[in-house]
Amino acid sequence: MGTREQDVLRRVGEASVLVLISLADGPKHGYALIQDVRQFAGVELGPGTLYGALDRLERLGLIEPLPVDERRHPYRITAPGAAALQVHLDSLERVSAAGRLRLQLGGT
């Protein structure tokens, strides 16, 4: 099986990848996720986009909800989620390296 087939995050969208990256260092709830993504990626996740991404990732088994803390639902990354994120980041790294190399070769 090739890397592209293993990379389940290739089709889930940027918001889902950002949410997964944010959860990689520990569980967070919605508001903390939005703040964290804003800080490390400079992306303002809309709340509707956030909940869509959370539901998608949970359906894929890449994250799981933790017991409700007051009204907030914290989520944490699962082992398959961490593995999928690793594969996706490796893939992005290869693409990024190829792009940088071609920019150098092109002399621009």
Add this chain to the structure above:
Amino acid sequence: MSARDARIGRLTAAALRCYPARWRRRHGDEAAELAALLIADGIPAASIVWSYLVGAAREWLAPRPGRSLSTVTAALLAAMCLLGIPAALVAESAPARAAGTTQSQSGAIPPAVKPAPPGAAAGLRHQFTPCRPVLSRHVSVALPAAGRWPLSIEGTAHARSC
């Protein structure tokens, strides 16, 4: 609570009511609280309400196990009706229909299209209609050209339907 806050709260609540009941049971309270926190952070209320509306549309339209295609279709139709798409489509298609598909019978040089050979057409009713399934045939069309009239284009037309 100011009148503005109350209005924003009502707008957010209205946007959250657009979600399926299952979603509201699970995320509704947290989503309302999240909206209030984001507005307190200085995020425009309109963008939050819009984000929830788009999210609700996605939630209804996303295929899920147990949700039949008819439910998704009905939700799509309802959304189209709400957005006034039918009116826009009618308004846009009317001039196109008027200009595009009717050939004038009184024009000076009508396009010359040879009829399909007898028996080649799918049915007698459509035998002389140029835009219907027929076998390959030779077509000669006269078109206006700049400064010259007519310009003849000849070629082979294949079976196509409009």
